[in-house]
Amino acid sequence: MRNIWAVANNTIAQAVRMKISAVVILLLLILLPMMSVIMIGDGTLMGKLQSFSSYGISLVSFLLSLLTIAVACYSLSTDLRRRTLDLVITKPILRYQIVLGKFLGVSLLNLLLLAAFAGIVYGLTLAIPSLTNAEPVERARAQAEFFTARKTVPMKMDTESMNQRVQQRLEKLEKEGQLPENMTRLQARSVLMEQEQTAAKSVELAAVREWDFQKVHIPPDPNAVLFIRYKFEAVPEPPNSEVFGQWRIGDFRQFQTADRRFMTPIYGFERSDSVRDVHEFTVPATVVAEDGSVTVSFYNSPEMNFSTIIFSQMELLYKVGSFGMNFSRVVLLVAIRLVFLAAMGVSLSTWLSFPVAVLCNISVFFAGLVNTFFMDAIDGIGAFMGLIYQFTIKWFLYIIPRFDGPYSPAGYIVSGEVLPWLFLGKAFLITIGIQMTLLIVVGIYIFRRREIAKVTV
Amino acid sequence: MGISESQYAIETIKLNKIFPDWWGRARVKAVIDLDLKVYPNEIYGFLGPNGSGKTTTIKMLLNLLHPTRGHAFVLGGQSTDPAISRRIGYLPEESYLYRYLTARETLDFYGRIFGLPSAVRKDRIDTLLEMVGLAGMGNRRVGTYSKGMMRRIGLAQALINDPDLLILDEPTSGLDPMGTRQIKDLLVELGQRGKTILLCSHLLADVEDVCDRIGILYGGQMQVEGPVRQLLQHRDETQILAGSLQPRTLEKIEAIIREDSSWVEVSSPMDKLETYFVNIVSRARQSKAPTSGAEAGTGVKGFLAGQVREKAPEKEVLDRLVSASMRPPSPEPDTRTEKASNAAEKARPGKKELLDKLSKTSLESAESVSETTKPSPAPSPEPPRPVRKDLLEELIDRGRKSDGRTEPTDSSDAEGNTHA
Numbered sequence: 001m002r003n004i005w006a007v008a009n010n011t012i013a014q015a016v017r018m019k020i021s022a023v024v025i026l027l028l029l030i031l032l033p034m035m036s037v038i039m040i041g042d043g044t045l046m047g048k049l050q051s052f053s054s055y056g057i058s059l060v061s062f063l064l065s066l067l068t069i070a071v072a073c074y075s076l077s078t079d080l081r082r083r084t085l086d087l088v089i090t091k092p093i094l095r096y097q098i099v100l101g102k103f104l105g106v107s108l109l110n111l112l113l114l115a116a117f118a119g120i121v122y123g124l125t126l127a128i129p130s131l132t133n134a135e136p137v138e139r140a141r142a143q144a145e146f147f148t149a150r151k152t153v154p155m156k157m158d159t160e161s162m163n164q165r166v167q168q169r170l171e172k173l174e175k176e177g178q179l180p181e182n183m184t185r186l187q188a189r190s191v192l193m194e195q196e197q198t199a200a201k202s203v204e205l206a207a208v209r210e211w212d213f214q215k216v217h218i219p220p221d222p223n224a225v226l227f228i229r230y231k232f233e234a235v236p237e238p239p240n241s242e243v244f245g246q247w248r249i250g251d252f253r254q255f256q257t258a259d260r261r262f263m264t265p266i267y268g269f270e271r272s273d274s275v276r277d278v279h280e281f282t283v284p285a286t287v288v289a290e291d292g293s294v295t296v297s298f299y300n301s302p303e304m305n306f307s308t309i310i311f312s313q314m315e316l317l318y319k320v321g322s323f324g325m326n327f328s329r330v331v332l333l334v335a336i337r338l339v340f341l342a343a344m345g346v347s348l349s350t351w352l353s354f355p356v357a358v359l360c361n362i363s364v365f366f367a368g369l370v371n372t373f374f375m376d377a378i379d380g381i382g383a384f385m386g387l388i389y390q391f392t393i394k395w396f397l398y399i400i401p402r403f404d405g406p407y408s409p410a411g412y413i414v415s416g417e418v419l420p421w422l423f424l425g426k427a428f429l430i431t432i433g434i435q436m437t438l439l440i441v442v443g444i445y446i447f448r449r450r451e452i453a454k455v456t457v
Numbered sequence: 458m459g460i461s462e463s464q465y466a467i468e469t470i471k472l473n474k475i476f477p478d479w480w481g482r483a484r485v486k487a488v489i490d491l492d493l494k495v496y497p498n499e500i501y502g503f504l505g506p507n508g509s510g511k512t513t514t515i516k517m518l519l520n521l522l523h524p525t526r527g528h529a530f531v532l533g534g535q536s537t538d539p540a541i542s543r544r545i546g547y548l549p550e551e552s553y554l555y556r557y558l559t560a561r562e563t564l565d566f567y568g569r570i571f572g573l574p575s576a577v578r579k580d581r582i583d584t585l586l587e588m589v590g591l592a593g594m595g596n597r598r599v600g601t602y603s604k605g606m607m608r609r610i611g612l613a614q615a616l617i618n619d620p621d622l623l624i625l626d627e628p629t630s631g632l633d634p635m636g637t638r639q640i641k642d643l644l645v646e647l648g649q650r651g652k653t654i655l656l657c658s659h660l661l662a663d664v665e666d667v668c669d670r671i672g673i674l675y676g677g678q679m680q681v682e683g684p685v686r687q688l689l690q691h692r693d694e695t696q697i698l699a700g701s702l703q704p705r706t707l708e709k710i711e712a713i714i715r716e717d718s719s720w721v722e723v724s725s726p727m728d729k730l731e732t733y734f735v736n737i738v739s740r741a742r743q744s745k746a747p748t749s750g751a752e753a754g755t756g757v758k759g760f761l762a763g764q765v766r767e768k769a770p771e772k773e774v775l776d777r778l779v780s781a782s783m784r785p786p787s788p789e790p791d792t793r794t795e796k797a798s799n800a801a802e803k804a805r806p807g808k809k810e811l812l813d814k815l816s817k818t819s820l821e822s823a824e825s826v827s828e829t830t831k832p833s834p835a836p837s838p839e840p841p842r843p844v845r846k847d848l849l850e851e852l853i854d855r856g857r858k859s860d861g862r863t864e865p866t867d868s869s870d871a872e873g874n875t876h877a
């Protein structure tokens with residue numbers, strides 16, 4: 001351990017003297033305060049907070065990733081090329097200690113920088129409301145929807161029964177010979193599926209639609225509230241683009257009980273909302289039944305409306321923690337990324353020269369940045385091509401870590417959505433526990449066998 | 458734990474190193490069937506022209522390169538074993554130091570790897586910096602040092618763990634004559650303290666004064682090996698050194714010698730190691746021994762000769778400047794040189810103290826060890842006896858056997874004679 005520390009210290013001393021470190025640090029020191037002033041988002045306080053904090057943390061994460069890659073690839077390969085390692089290795093030090101020391105040094109430096117700059121982003125974000133002259137309403141909204149960590153329970157779609165219904169309809173159409181000539185069976189199926197999905201989201205005139213939410217476990221707090229967040233379209237378009245709705249929220253099973261004794265309240269609202277915008281309203285969290293289930297219902301009243309309403313979004317949210325807590329979890333997600341890149345850089349440079357190692361590392365990093373996107377795209381590709389990808393790119397995408405989609409830090413902060421421990425733990429286990437460990441083990445294996453003084457020209 | 462548990466401090470068995478080219482074909486045979494044996498407590502001079510495989514051998518000893526065939530052992534084991542590398546000090550052919558660390562940080566870094574407690578580390582660093590003459594410059598970045606200064610830090614680094622075995626790859630390259638001399642003195646002192654030293658060099662003047670035994674490598678093969686004295690001695694000739702003699706006396710001596718030997722020549726034979734070395738190399742070249750190193754043609758001789766001519770006058774100056782002289786003082790005692798040598802004498806114990814601080818072994822025990830185990834008598838510290846004196850002593854013994862008329866000549870005696 002002593003040796004690992006000595007090497008780590010030395011690596012840090014080396015890294016802080018690299019020009020790229022100075023460039024990255026300066027860039028962040030200049031850009032972050034500047035962004036906090038010039039970024040305004042959609043003009044509201046909330047928008048400013050969202051755009052600054054998400055771009056800020058993304059920038060920190062991106063630049064530190066590049067720095068990690070550069071330093072990690074540089075350190076060991078330069079020690080080998082300049083032969084400084086020839087001397088170190090003749091001391092009572094084992095080779096794995098050198099690899100681990102390099103890795104530790106690079107990780108430590110970048111984690112420290114991450115902590116510092118994430119701290120700056122956090123501090124600036126907290127300072128923004130007091131630096132702007134926003135209305136109290138806007139402040140309240142920012143407090144409720146941004147400076148929070150909320151858990152989202154999405155609208156549940158019963159895909160299984162939907163699939164069944166589509167299958168039945170398809171078979172029926174086939175039997176009757178009503179499948180259009182110019183459509184393959186697969187195409188017909190996807191059209192039917194679309195219809196089914198729209199139907200599941202839409203509320204006909206004079207109809208009531210209920211959404212059941214389960215496993216809503218709100219932390220005990222007398223002032224706790226539930227947020228209902230939704231977005232809808234209306235066909236045909238209403239004249240003022242507004243839709244009137246009668247809402248009820250609560251445990252509706254209580255209506256069926258014999259004595260009709262209500263343990264939890266049921267709230268009713270009537271509100272008019274614009275179409276194609278995201279809206280949120282709150283109800284006291286006491287509406288949730290003891291088993292964590294709650295139902296939201298929407299009545300498309302024929303007296304007020306004349307359109308079919310299609311809900312493209314319907315979620316239930318509740319606060320589970322503070323903004324600070326969520327922010328630090330997001331920073332941990334970035335830390336996982338940096339540690340992985342550090343391990344990869346050190347591991348690659350046990351046998352590759354600096355430029356090649358950097359190239360490999362950058363490639364993996366950028367592949368990781370589009371990984372989730374590609375995976376989804378590949379899954380959507382037709383059967384034959386899909387098969388090819390399945391065995392080539394997908395395999396590659398599968399073994400490299402993911403840095404986008406749910407693994408990207410910005411999304412959680414923008415929506416004030418909590419980054420669950422479970423997800424963080426999973427990312428840690430896969431990226432650090434498996435992928436990183438594997439890289440380090442391979443790196444040590446190679447490094448133990450290689451001739452340190454070997455010269456390749 | 459002493460070195461004595463294994464017979465050799467360094468042992469290679471049929472060691473081979475072939476550097477393949479990019480396609481894996483054998484390209485350079487850098488070391489061929491090398492059986493290098495270095496005894497404990499010995500200063501071994503590992504010589505050879507450029508590219509003869511010295512550095513390659515050292516790198517294999519230290520596991521920086523893998524032998525193609527054969528085995529290399531240091532201190533009875535592999536240098537990858539921390540228990541063994543703990544007792545080794547290594548100075549690579551160039552000082553591969555971290556340029557961004559200061560001298561002090563450099564030594565501290567290596568000291569930490571050796572697990573020295575911080576107090577000991579600090580103490581040793583001060584001592585070492587003083588010893589290599591960089592005491593005032595310890596807080597400058599190594600990258601800003603001149604090559605010679607880096608070399609000194611390299612040497613300090615090699616001594617930080619008070620090693621039992623010191624492997625030095627051309628320690629004097631890039632050093633000024635003062636530094637060269639200091640290193641040589643240091644090596645002698647370390648030798649007396651029971652250290653084993655593998656001194657690798659092509660600067661023969663370095664090796665001659667210091668080494669107990671030498672081996673000459675050419676084309677990766679050991680050409681010759683043995684004690685310096687024995688190799689340089691002309692067995693079929695006898696040399697008598699004396700102060701300047703009257704022609705009459707010379708004639709008498711000549712007459713006496715003619716009774717015993719068919720020929721006599723009155724001159725001062727100056728066969729230095731240089732000559733010998735060049736002979737060996739050219740002999741190897743004539744027999745078309747393969748080498749991957751520099752094929753110097755006549756260049757080697759010319760280069761070396763030039764080296765000697767340049768060095769000689771400086772050396773005399775240095776002898777007076779640095780420490781106790783290697784030669785007898787001039788017959789007429791010059792007051793100025795007396796003072797200088799006195800000053801040197803005074804300076805010496807100071808340096809000794811530094812060394813004592815560095816090495817755990819007490820001087821007495823180290824000396825007793827060296828007396829029993831050294832294959833050849835160690836050069837005594839004050840004043841360092843010139844090799845030539847040993848030659849003379851043997852000569853004297855033989856002379857006594859024959860007729861006893863040859864007077865024992867020694868540096869002091871020679872001086873006395875001229876005074877009388």
Ligand SMILES: Nc1ncnc2c1ncn2[C@@H]1O[C@H](COP(=O)(O)OP(=O)(O)O)[C@@H](O)[C@H]1O
Nearest residue numbers: 455476485487507508509510511512513749750
């Ligand atoms: N990594 C290497 N690849 C190929 N040839 C090498 C390598 N290292 C050394 N050599 C060759 O091996 C021979 C011996 O080199 P070296 O041991 O450095 O000689 P020296 O005795 O001067 O220290 C030289 O011909 C050199 O060119």
Ligand SMILES: [Mg+2]
Nearest residue numbers: 511512550626
């Ligand atoms: Mg060499």
